[in-house]
Amino acid sequence: GCTNPGTSEQPAGAGGNSGGDGQVVKESSGEGCTMQDYGAEKLDLSEAVVGFSQSEPDTAAFRAAETKSIREAAKETGVKKLLVTNANNELPKQIADIQNMLNQGADFLIVAPVNSDGLDPALAAAKQKGVPVLTIDRKVTNTHCDDYLAFLGSDFYEQGKRAADALNESTGGEAKVAILLGSSGNNVTEDRNAGFKDQVKAQYPGLEIVAEQTANFARDEGQAVAEQLLQSNPDITAIYAHNDEMALGAVTAVQAAGKQPGEDIKIVSIDGTRNAVQAIVDGQINAVIESNPRFGPLAFETAEKFYAGEAIPENVIISDDEYNRDNAEANLGNAF
């Protein structure tokens, strides 16, 4: 999840539980990349300055969990120093942030890109200094093993497909669906939408998409747009939201319209924030596809492997869970 403002009554990973449910690699693909291929020099992480460039404000649960996980893993690994910057969703700022960290002597960079394209100047600067860049949660379109080391993250398209599966399951295959889109121009929005629609087209002829409107990943916009959609299409029976926040907004909207969320109108979303999983427990949301933000351990593990001489595959796709009526209560602790 990229623009995934999340919700949590408590800080993510509360109770010193650094990992939550730690990430599990689902599949790796692409060619391997070794130190020699990349042209990097051997480095002892405990002597290294590691830089982390976060893309969005930490007020989003997803981002908070991600940053926290990186910080904790850095401590665990025992790196000399961790620099953390936040680009506030601005590409130029992220470029400046990365260049700044390079200036301040970063030896290894973990980057959560603001955008898949356009980081070229920053990546070029890192390459010039021989600093490896590991991208997490969003893949950049540059050249693997030349501009960046590897990509760790979820498959957003797959998440969309799984959301379609979940929606099919909870509606019994017949529904008029409204989609709450994330912000325009964001590749997460595109992937989660394409995955969902492709899957519906291929598998579930009973699911009819009657409206798709952007609600910018925000709860209040999700609510406002859902309210309008419920008026304009009174026969809507299901809502698919690109993130949990909009789904939670939709819950309020459905209630305001005098209907029962999760019953009269099925709701499926993506992320796995604590509030959303709680809403499943409360019967208001039907299913949530997880998008795991806890990249810390895997990221540092990858770095260690890399410096140990192992080849790192281009794509390290993590496996995301799914929360539904059957497992939500039990797995509530895993939500972030």
Next chain:
Amino acid sequence: MRTPAETPPKRRTRPRRIDADWIRRNGVYVALVLLLAINVVFTDNFVSEGTLRLQLIQVVPVLIVAIGMALVIGTEGIDLSVGAVMAIAAALIPLYIGYGTLVAVLVAVLAGAISGLLAGTLVGRVGVQPIIATLGIMVAGRGLANLFGGEIKSIRDPGIVELGSGSVLGIPYVVLIAAAVAAGAWFLVRRSTYGRRLVAIGGNKRAAELAGLPVRRVLVTTYVLCGLLAALAGVLLAARSQASDPTKLGLLMELSAITAVVLGGTPLSGGQVRIAGTVAGALLLQLITATLIFHDIPDSTAQIAQAVIVVAAVYVQLGRKKARR
């Protein structure tokens, strides 16, 4: 003194017919009615109590903020901080809800007043240009809201929830509050000395100073009022969504509010405040949004359509001005 041999004052004939001039003066209402009519004819499911009621509920935050903004614009100012102030107010609610609903709401609204006081002082006393003073507050304010608001929080306090979704005699509280705010502002502008002073200052600040008006006090008061109203809007929005999201709440509200004010016929050059027009302007904006959603227009086309409609609506009421020559 000589007894004046005067010509009896000619009463200006007020045209009752609907002509270009009438449309100009009532442009926003015309546009509003027009868009409503178009929807009634062309939009499925539009004519229902629920839909109309929904528009009234959803317009509340913009409306309240726009009224504060109209006052500020009347002084030839502008307030870009309103969105951030909304976020601050909303962020305070969960923090103080432990002390009771009323305390939380009061603290939130008070924070808006303080922010307005800062803006008013910078503009009225220090003499900073309004746009830059309130821009600084907007940037810092959003940061502050994020800082002490932290992650998005759900609000479950029954008082707040009732405020956001309850109603009396079928009319939602939020709509009642907005109506009260509008009526109060209308009264203030039309009947109070403060209102007279405000437009005088906006019309010619130097002349107002020389006429002994308390220019600074009026300016400060105006920004405080605007801050208060923005905070109130933030509280109502949070109450309605039963959550407070410091990062996104009220984002770009300043632009919507200014648009509503200008659509309503208040010139940005100050010296005039039109409250009824502002209300209609906000409703028009809301209706545009609803129309685009009802027809499931994709984002790109929606933005272009919005641009065209807004310009057309302003043109209806201002475009003929030049023809006077």
Next chain:
Amino acid sequence: MLETEGVTKSFGGVHALRGVDFSLAQGEIHALVGENGAGKSTLIKVLTGVYRPDEGTIRFDGREVSFHRPADAQRAGISTIYQEVNLVPLLSVARNIFLGREPRTRLGLVDVAAMNRRAAELVGSLGIDIDVTADLGTLGLGIQQMVALARAVSVDSRVVIMDEPTSSLEAKEVATLFDVARTLAARGVGLVFVSHRLDELWQLCDRVTVLRDGRRVHSGSMAELDRLGLIAHMLGREVAEVAREGATEFGDTHRRDQEPVLTAHGLQVRNRLHGVDLAVRPGEVLGLGGLLGSGRSETVKAVYGALPVRSGSVHVGGRPVRPNSVPHALRAGVALLSEDRKAEGIIADLSVRDNIALAVLPRFSRGGLVAEKRIDALVETFVRRLRIKAASPQQKVRELSGGNQQKVLIARWLCTEPKVFLLDEPTRGIDVGAKAEVQALIDELAEQGLAVVLISSEMDELVEGADRVVVLRDGAVSGELSEDRKTSAALLAALAGAAAEEEGGDE
């Protein structure tokens, strides 16, 4: 050369011009006169493309023309000084003079040095000593009028139109302006000249056109008309009815046996005033004389708290007034009618009514709410008393003629029932009838015990209107003409002396 035929123009319900025929010949100086609101400025604006006439035709050089905007008229060779100074305050004097036709270097860029030099020459030749690189807005209104003149004459025009160019000018500058006008006329330029200072018309003009209520009521040779005849045309009354004594409406001296109600001591304003002392007794009219830029306006503004003073004190009725605070001065009973009504006086988009009531709002409101009825009554009284010509009290002040705007401002201050009234050019731009009334009003108010400080660039007004004249030079008091020494000649001498000394100091 420039003619109109049957020009009609109305604004909403107001008929500003009704079928006006007007013609200007080459090389003549043509006076355009009429009461406030007669339509003079409107006619000029129609002539120069600011307004389009509703009906009628305009001919220039025998050909019918239709100017869409002022630029068109200028391109055709008509240059105009509009009634309210229409220059750009934030630009330098030199820029203002050459805006739109700056001297260029070979590269096509503005030759700033040449521009400043030529501007300095130009204003210098008009007898004005100013820094042409200074922002125009820092200069007094009189100087601004001279800059406007400089701009108007710096282009080669076939017609020059001047709408009340002398309203803020001192005798010396008026003389300069006349010289310029005569030189232009001798070169074959046609001039239109508007002024409410009727004497000037006979000194300068060849022909005259009189407007009344938007109609042309007379047109003919200036010399064939005498003062009474002219006024009779303007007012539309019989000559006998108009006949009166004296050039001004001021009565005799006033009682001034009491302690001064206003004393100002050692007023200092940076670069402007250097220790000015004043004292005015109740019922006294104190005149302030001086050359352009001598600091008269500054003095009254400093007294009123509208200009930050470095030192000095002001007492009203024996009690000190907090310096630099207009509200305190107002509360103490001081009122200032400032000279620049456009920038510092009217609030153009508010109604006549709201403009009049502006300064008395606190007195006419209860619990923060405006007492509309009482204000209506008050406004009614003043509109009648000052003969303010407006369609209704709700009309925007912007739409009033210049003289009527001035009356609105006088009304605003009279409402406050001041003890001390500072009048900076109170009769600026108002017509004979109204001027007489304002003068009579000042007299009447003084009679009732009001202390008046009167600034006027019209010598007669000062000499006849004031009981005593204080002469300023370079921001300091340079002399005083007491009751018995107060004659035009003496005042002239005092001013001239001041000027001469200044000259000497310059060398």
Next chain:
Amino acid sequence: MTTALESPRPRGRSGASGRARLARLAQRQGALVILALVVLVATFTFDSFGTAGNLENIALQASFLAVVALGMTFVIMSGGIDLSVGSVFALGGVLAAWGAGHGTWVALLLPLGVCGLIGLVQGLVIARGGLPPFIVTLAGLLFARGLLLLISDEGATTYKVPPGSAFRELAQGSFLGIGYPVWIVAVAFAAGGLVLHRTSYGSTVLAIGGQEDAADLMGLAVLRTKVIAYTASGMLAGFGGLLMASYTSSGVTILGVGTELEVIAAVVLGGTLLTGGAGTVLGSLVGVLLLQVIRNVINQIGSLDSNWQAVISGTILLVVVTLQRWLATVQRE
């Protein structure tokens, strides 16, 4: 009454005293004073601030905004405002990146043409139609963003500048170790300064901003001047986007959100009155640099919470404008 007092003789003056000039400079260029101060303090406080690499980074990163600010300066000086620049900036970038696939000239001319056209239309609506610039350009903001989404598949497609395209050189190349964009900005601002202070066009812009009705009565070409200002602003915003596309080798669709406010802040910080009529081109450059330096300094502080960064930059902005006001009044005393 007009007994000639004396024959007029030239007395005009054409120069202010040196001290008055200095005072005026400090008053108008308060931002410059503050910029110098901040740079000085930062150099001594942070080791990595004063390094050539860092300073060059600041200059390079400021150059994109600076280009946009140049156009905005003229618009604001003419008494208007242009809120569309952020979206137009993004649109320019997307068009350039798309165009780069069809040749370098397309990459250069297409964004300039389209963005200039958007500016032109806005200018016409504002000048001819008499609509408020705020609303018209706000609509322009929506329009340009909508257009961007339309040509990029609702933002899904990001066009890349093909590797090896000469277009990349524009912002990635350098001369004497300093990136081309910095040189471009230097030249553009020098030209802008000349236009403002040394052409009739410039004076007309200031005159319109200072007193539009007076400018009209003085016979100046009010309409044309405004239309040109908005067109130039559109083109320059597009040019800024084009540079950014060259710099990032792609047409990023999420750029430019809120950029308009940043640019306006820079221009106003630089001493231009938002009510129009006064200001300098150099001031806007100083304003942009000031914002960029502040951002850089905040970054130097290290891992400061991004929210603190916002609070601090907002506060600094307020402190700077307050200081500026204070400088102005002190000078006048």
